[in-house]
Amino acid sequence: MEWEAVIGLEVHAQLSTKSKIFSGAATAYGALPNTQACFIDLGMPGVLPVLNKEAVVMAARFGLAIGARVEKRSVFARKNYFYPDLPKGYQISQFEHPIVSQGKLDIIVDENTTKTIEIIRAHLEEDAGKSLHENFQGMSGIDLNRAGTPLLEIVSAPEMRSAKEAVAYLKTLHTLVRYLGICDGNMQEGSFRCDANVSVRPKGQEKLGTRTETKNVNSFRFVEKAINYEIERQIQVLESGGKIVQETRLYDADKNITRSMRAKEDANDYRYFPDPDLLPLVLSDEFIAAVKSQLPELPQEKAERFQTQYGLSAYDAMNLISDMALADYFETVAAGTAKHDQKTYAKLAANWIMGDLSAFLNKENKEIGQSPVSASQLQGLLNRIMDNTISGKIAKTVFETLWEAGGNADEIIKQKGLIQITDSTLINALIDEVIAVHPEQVAEYRSGKEKLFGFFVGQMMKKTQGKANPDEVNKLLKTKLNG
Amino acid sequence: MHQYTLAELSRLLHSKAINSVELTQHYLNRIKQYNTRLNCLITITEEEAMVQAKKADACIQQGKSMPLTGIPIIHKDIFCTQGIKTTCASKMLDNFIAPYDATVVSKLNIAGMVLLGKANMDEFAMGSSNENSFYGQVKNPWDETRVPGGSSGGSAAAVAARLTPSATGTDTGGSIRQPAALSGITGLKPTYGRVSRYGMIAYASSLDQGGPLATTAEDCAYLLQTMAGFDPYDSTSVEREVPDYLATLNNPLKGLRIGLVKEYFSEGLSAAMREAIYAVAKTLEKEGATLVDISLKRTALSMPAYYVIAPAECSSNLSRFDGVRYGYRCENPHDLNDLYARSRQEGFGEEVKRRILIGTYVLSAGYYDAYYLKAQQCRRLIHDDFQDAFKSVDVILSPTSPTTAFKLGEKTKDPISMYLSDQYTLAVNLAGLPGLSMPAGFIDNLPVGAQLIGNHFTEARLLNIAHRYQQLTNWHKQMPALAE
Numbered sequence: 009m010e011w012e013a014v015i016g017l018e019v020h021a022q023l024s025t026k027s028k029i030f031s032g033a034a035t036a037y038g039a040l041p042n043t044q045a046c047f048i049d050l051g052m053p054g055v056l057p058v059l060n061k062e063a064v065v066m067a068a069r070f071g072l073a074i075g076a077r078v079e080k081r082s083v084f085a086r087k088n089y090f091y092p093d094l095p096k097g098y099q100i101s102q103f104e105h106p107i108v109s110q111g112k113l114d115i116i117v118d119e120n121t122t123k124t125i126e127i128i129r130a131h132l133e134e135d136a137g138k139s140l141h142e143n144f145q146g147m148s149g150i151d152l153n154r155a156g157t158p159l160l161e162i163v164s165a166p167e168m169r170s171a172k173e174a175v176a177y178l179k180t181l182h183t184l185v186r187y188l189g190i191c192d193g194n195m196q197e198g199s200f201r202c203d204a205n206v207s208v209r210p211k212g213q214e215k216l217g218t219r220t221e222t223k224n225v226n227s228f229r230f231v232e233k234a235i236n237y238e239i240e241r242q243i244q245v246l247e248s249g250g251k252i253v254q255e256t257r258l259y260d261a262d263k264n265i266t267r268s269m270r271a272k273e274d275a276n277d278y279r280y281f282p283d284p285d286l287l288p289l290v291l292s293d294e295f296i297a298a299v300k301s302q303l304p305e306l307p308q309e310k311a312e313r314f315q316t317q318y319g320l321s322a323y324d325a326m327n328l329i330s331d332m333a334l335a336d337y338f339e340t341v342a343a344g345t346a347k348h349d350q351k352t353y354a355k356l357a358a359n360w361i362m363g364d365l366s367a368f369l370n371k372e373n374k375e376i377g378q379s380p381v382s383a384s385q386l387q388g389l390l391n392r393i394m395d396n397t398i399s400g401k402i403a404k405t406v407f408e409t410l411w412e413a414g415g416n417a418d419e420i421i422k423q424k425g426l427i428q429i430t431d432s433t434l435i436n437a438l439i440d441e442v443i444a445v446h447p448e449q450v451a452e453y454r455s456g457k458e459k460l461f462g463f464f465v466g467q468m469m470k471k472t473q474g475k476a477n478p479d480e481v482n483k484l485l486k487t488k489l490n491g
Numbered sequence: 492m493h494q495y496t497l498a499e500l501s502r503l504l505h506s507k508a509i510n511s512v513e514l515t516q517h518y519l520n521r522i523k524q525y526n527t528r529l530n531c532l533i534t535i536t537e538e539e540a541m542v543q544a545k546k547a548d549a550c551i552q553q554g555k556s557m558p559l560t561g562i563p564i565i566h567k568d569i570f571c572t573q574g575i576k577t578t579c580a581s582k583m584l585d586n587f588i589a590p591y592d593a594t595v596v597s598k599l600n601i602a603g604m605v606l607l608g609k610a611n612m613d614e615f616a617m618g619s620s621n622e623n624s625f626y627g628q629v630k631n632p633w634d635e636t637r638v639p640g641g642s643s644g645g646s647a648a649a650v651a652a653r654l655t656p657s658a659t660g661t662d663t664g665g666s667i668r669q670p671a672a673l674s675g676i677t678g679l680k681p682t683y684g685r686v687s688r689y690g691m692i693a694y695a696s697s698l699d700q701g702g703p704l705a706t707t708a709e710d711c712a713y714l715l716q717t718m719a720g721f722d723p724y725d726s727t728s729v730e731r732e733v734p735d736y737l738a739t740l741n742n743p744l745k746g747l748r749i750g751l752v753k754e755y756f757s758e759g760l761s762a763a764m765r766e767a768i769y770a771v772a773k774t775l776e777k778e779g780a781t782l783v784d785i786s787l788k789r790t791a792l793s794m795p796a797y798y799v800i801a802p803a804e805c806s807s808n809l810s811r812f813d814g815v816r817y818g819y820r821c822e823n824p825h826d827l828n829d830l831y832a833r834s835r836q837e838g839f840g841e842e843v844k845r846r847i848l849i850g851t852y853v854l855s856a857g858y859y860d861a862y863y864l865k866a867q868q869c870r871r872l873i874h875d876d877f878q879d880a881f882k883s884v885d886v887i888l889s890p891t892s893p894t895t896a897f898k899l900g901e902k903t904k905d906p907i908s909m910y911l912s913d914q915y916t917l918a919v920n921l922a923g924l925p926g927l928s929m930p931a932g933f934i935d936n937l938p939v940g941a942q943l944i945g946n947h948f949t950e951a952r953l954l955n956i957a958h959r960y961q962q963l964t965n966w967h968k969q970m971p972a973l974a975e
Contacts (some may be wrong), residue, residue, distance in 0.1 A: 034688070047591055052692040053572045053584065054593060086807050090831055090856070097810020230492050279854035281863060284697035284804055286726050433716040 009247070013239045014219075015204060016166035016175045019181060021191040022199040023066045023124040023136070029134050029158035030100065037197050040149035041140070049156040051095030055382025056285050059084075062373055063158040064289065066190035067132050068299045069106045070160060073306055075187055078296050082131075084286045088279040092150050093137035101161075103280045106131035107289065113164075113184070114308060115176045118324045124175050126165035133159050160190070166205065166216065171235035175228050178202060182228075183307045183330050195226050201447040202231055207244065218252040218259045227258045234259040240268050299425030310335060318342055318354035327362055334376045337361065340383035341390070348394045356390055364407055381410045389417040389462050401474055402426050430477045432484060435468075437487050438476070442467045443466070453489055464489065493653035493974065497562055497710035500656055506549060511551070513562030515544035515605050518563045521803035522553055522654050522835075525973060528635065530648035533568050533626045535957065547758075550603055558713055560603030564657045566760070567607040569616055570596050571690040575606075578715045579692050580624040581614045583812045583819045583838035593889035594722045595659060595689020595701050602717045607655055611645030614695055615809065616694040618642050619912045622903055623842045628900070631674060631925045632971040634825050634939055637896040640670030641650040646704050655973035657714055658704045663694050664797055665892070665916025669704050670927035672940020675930045676926060677957060677967060678704040679711045680916075682947045683923035684729035686715075687722030694802035698920040708929060708957035715950060727856040727951045731948065732879040739951045744757030747956065750884030754790040756916060760893055767891050767939045774963055775888075775956065783884050787876045793918040795908060799853050799866035800921070805843075806850025825972050831925040842895040845906065861932040874922040881946045885955060889915045891928040891940035904973040919944055927953040929968035940968070 028035055037326035039443035049054045052302055071078040102191040108130035130452035137152035148299050163182065168174045182200060183189035193200045220242070225234045237259075242252055256275075257266040282288075305313075307329045314335075329335045338361050342354040364388065369379060392398045398421055400408065409420050421427055429435060443450055443463060453460040468481045492514060495503065503509045519537055526532050526574035540563070547561035561902035571577050573596075578584045592600065592930035600606075601949035613623040621629040628643040631637040638879040639648035643660030647670035650658050660667040662680035671678025679702045686701045693699060703714035716737065718873025751771060756765055772782050814820035815833030821837055839847070880887065892912050902909040919926040926946055929939035944954045961967050 052571075052817070053577070053579070053692040053811070054589075055585070056689050056727075058724060058726050088810060090810065090813060092813075092815050092827065095811060095816065098807050226663060234816065277856045279807070279851065279856075281803060281807070281854055283857070284727075287968060322787050367652075429889075451546075 011208045011239075011243050011246075012165045012189055012213075013169055013235075014169070014207045014209065015168040015173075015235060017168070017174060017177060018203040018205070019178070021137075021160040021162060021185050021199040023063050023158040023160055023190055025060055025066065025158050026194055027060060027062075028156035029060050029063045029132065033156065034429075037199075039153055041149065042153060044458060045137075045152040049095065049152055057100060057283075059289065063132055063297055064107070064291070066158075066188070067130065067160055067294060068189055068291065069188050070130055070162075070185065070304060071108035071111060072296070072300050073184060073305060074108075074111030074113055074371055076108045076127065076130070078291065078299075079105065079107055079109065080291050080293075080296075081105065082107040082289045084132075084281045084283045084289065086283045089276040091139075091149065093139045093152070095137065095155055096153060099134060099136060100283055101127075101133035102131035105288075105413050113177065113180055114325045115173070115180045116323065117173050118174045121361045122322075123167075123173065125167050128490065129159050130162045131162060131323040141152050153468075154254065166207075166219075171232045171239070174204065174235055175232050178228060178231055179330065180307070181198050187304060187307050187332055189304070189337045198226065201226060204231060204235050204238070206242070207252070208239055208242045217246075218254050220252065220255055220257050220266075220420070221261050222257045223269065230259060230261050233264055234260075234266055237264060241266065261393060284302045292327070318358070319351035320355065320358055324358050324362065328358060331376060334361070337379070337383050337408060339378050341386050344384070344387035344391075353390065353394060356393065357386070360390065360407075364404065368411055379388055380414065381407070385414075385416060385426075386408050386443055392417050392421060396428055396430060396477060397421060398428050399428055399474065399478055401478075402428065426475060428477050429472055429475050430480055434478060435480055435484050436488070438468065438471055439484055440472065443488060450489065461485070461489070492884065493656070494522060494970065495656070495803055496707050497656045497705055497713055498707070500562055501528060501558050501713070507551070508944060509916040510949055511544040511891055513542050514561065515607070516570040516750075518607055519643050521652075525652055529630050529632055529648055529654075530627050531567065531579065531629055531652065531654060533578055533610040533611050533645070534805040536575060536606050536662070539575070539608050540605050543603075547603045547605060552659060555632060555732065557602050559599065559717060561605060562603075562627055563605045563607045563655050563656060564599060564659065565607050565610045565646060565649055565655045566596060567643050567661055567749055569612060569692045569758050570659060571692070572596050572606070574607065575609065577609065577692070579615050579844070580612045580626055582625045582840065583835075585625065585798065585819065587818050589689065589690075590879055594687035594716050595725060596690065598717050598720075599659075599714075601787040604657075610643070610649060610658060610956075613642035613666075615692070616642040616661055616663055616699075616804070617842050617846055617908050619665070619669055620897070620899075620902065621645065621648075621670070622899065623840055627842060631896045632973055633675060637898055637937070638673065640673030640892070640896065642666040642670070643678075643704065644670045646844065647671050647676055648889040650674070650676045650706060651971060652705050652934065653970065655716060656705065656879070657710060657871055658675055659701060659714075660704050661691055661694075661699055661701045661917075661921065662926075663698045663700075663801060664920050665913040667704060668760050668916050668926055668940065668942060669892045669913060671928040672702055672942070673938065673940030674720075675940075675966075675969060675971075676704060676706050676777070676927045677708050677711055677927070677961075679715060679927045679950065679953065680919065681715060681719060681950055682925045684727055685925070685948065685950065686718050687725045687728045689722055689724040695803075695809060698797075698801060700920070702933045707739070707961055708927070708954050709740055709961075711927070712740060712830050712847060712958070713956045714956070719950075732953050733872070736951050736954055739913040740953050742955045743779065744775060744956060744959055745888070747775070747780035748783055748884045749775060750783050750785040752765070752790070752880075752887060753784060753786045754788075755889045759891065763934045764893065764897065767934065768888065768941055771931045771941045771960065772888055774960060778867065778959060778963070785880050785884060785887070787873075787880060787918070788874050789869065789872045790918065793856075793873055793921060794914060796866040796869035796873065796968050797920060798849065798910065799862050800870065802846040802850030803854050803863050804850070804855065806847045809839075816839070842906075844929075870921045873918050877918070877922045877944075877946075885945070886953065887944040888951075889942045891915060891942040895934050895937035895939060896970075923947060925950045925953055927957055929960060930969070932966055933969070948967065958965045
């Protein structure tokens, strides 16, 4: 039987506010345990929550960026359950009335596939603390620094059909929250966490299968692996006549498996009810308009502009805008020419940034911000390609030197004598020499073995250490050999 | 000295006829003399009190004082007091020393008041007789075989016994007004949002409201003046100017329309109580008020609605008492569940557990709509009834409690009959209105309380009416034998 996977994602984005969602304590990551928890975060008797306006602005900003409804009235509720790292015995969250609903996000799955994913809702809530189970002589430690950190929980519709789509959605979302400046997106530190709801059904069937929720998938790679594992597991269970149990599962990255954490029957009855300590959150039209007026250029808008302004393909544009710093780098490079045709130049810049530069960055695990080759250094190199001083191939050598030793392209070209040979008299003379020492190959070529043309180009490049202008060589060689 | 009102003491202090150190010492002596009998206080803060009194005297000497400077007070043990044990009368918090001051505490501190101690109460403010305290029952100074009312029973009994000229209390369903009535003093439950709840250990957040207890309405006005006001730390406190409560105390009552609610004087009420309240009405009528018969049709809904909403909120509010971070922790828990279960089982008293169970039940999946949501709808109707009533009357006059102080132990076995002693006060909390109880006579030598209910933020009017009434009557001047 052919199966179809149905995937929905719940993302917890930690909002980059300076203080917590209901207290004035700082939110910075990595402080000593319990040094960033005030009486409110500790759930002391008698304390009360006061909503951080910054968190509301950020949630509204997100809502507007995904074309969602930013609700004029939303309600904070209490989600009641006992856990040592949940100081009050309840989490303040939004339940029936979230601040954001009915948005959508366009994703590019691959070069030929785009898709729009519905975002059902996004709501504000507070994070819990952390339980620490190591190094306490058999006891558990509680760190409440994270308690009360603002989260935006973003819930997609079950509209993804493969792990690849899920990852594309997640990456698009990840890009968006960083563009909006509402989340640093740091997955290792847990600032951007994802739970995956996965089910499978026979292809063509409308009714959804029983789903499982896989928690703790904290990198794009793990999301892909965990979902693929879960899809395979469910198909196997069903094909061997079994039934899927609705449950929460945990992804184990070391073993690349998911395992059962708790079944639905064991799930808490959270006894949600409106938090009487907080009035309903009411937003005015003016507030929403003000947030809207401060939205930055969104990734989608930037991608579209890159296509029209620079003539890039949708796929190239999408790749460049995925990281705002990368997009800025590209624009700095692409803006650097008045002499050359801008679109040609921009396309060259895009290729270099996504090709050689990205490869070097990846190899050394660097972000674009840490690139040893600055935008103006790269510009210097591209200018010499554009004016035919060097060939693309030689440019790679120059780039390597720029990366390793710094400096500028012109000096390196001069120092290493890499200027391209474009003088046709000189090239013709060299061709004559090549032809003279390879009479057999010339004869074979002339008798119809045209594949040998590459051999002559190679000989020419060898003779000039790659400096001969390839177009010129091709043109003149053809004339000579055919003549 | 203890027979003076707070207002009189303020004048005496400022005229330097007395000083705060001797006043404070006098009250501390009375506390030492009577507290073992009455059990009004859980903690006596003698040392702190003397330090504050000296400071107050210095302020008065330097002319930097405020009206409340140097006046002693006790706080219900539900208000967090920094560095001082704050128990909520529960074993759960027997070891809890609050790390911060409640906003009310801090405001009264800044005003220069002298803290004598922390008052006994029903555990977590759940009760109407002050018999639900881990620290033992409080006795009514008028008759020590009787309850002082609750939950602010320690506060009310201490004021009645003149162990303090003033006290704070909290009122979720009548917990200031009912003990004020049963103890023969004046108590005011302000409009919800008028007084900050920050640092007041929550019982039912949407109903809880702190307020003053004293012997007169004028004294309550002094206290409320300082206690009231917006607090950025309490999102439910209201950003609204605090009027000058003292300035309007003597306003005439001519033209005042007083509502008498048909449903409040039904056959269940004793003739003596009915007569006592009608007598109050007649006195006010002579001052130019008019009496209007009105009906609050949904009166019967108050009690069931209250006993769904309050337990629901309490079940969640009291979840933080889990034995993990502070408060009582059971011995040798063998796992996490055991830690929770036994700490809470051993740390909470019966009534608290009963309400947590009710609250957990009414919020559970499948019951939420039938109970919690329905109760909220009732609450809205009760609120609307009052709003309709306030179109034709300015205030409502009623008994505060259907009976005078009952015997210790009389109702402890029957929660429903205990709950009924709050039948005239609950609706006021559900509607968020201000309510005041004032002494209005005696039945069989036990004080009777009359309740005045006003529309939102009409505390000034309630205090004005009560003050005028107290100018015409002597009920508030009566003292139990031990204060004579």
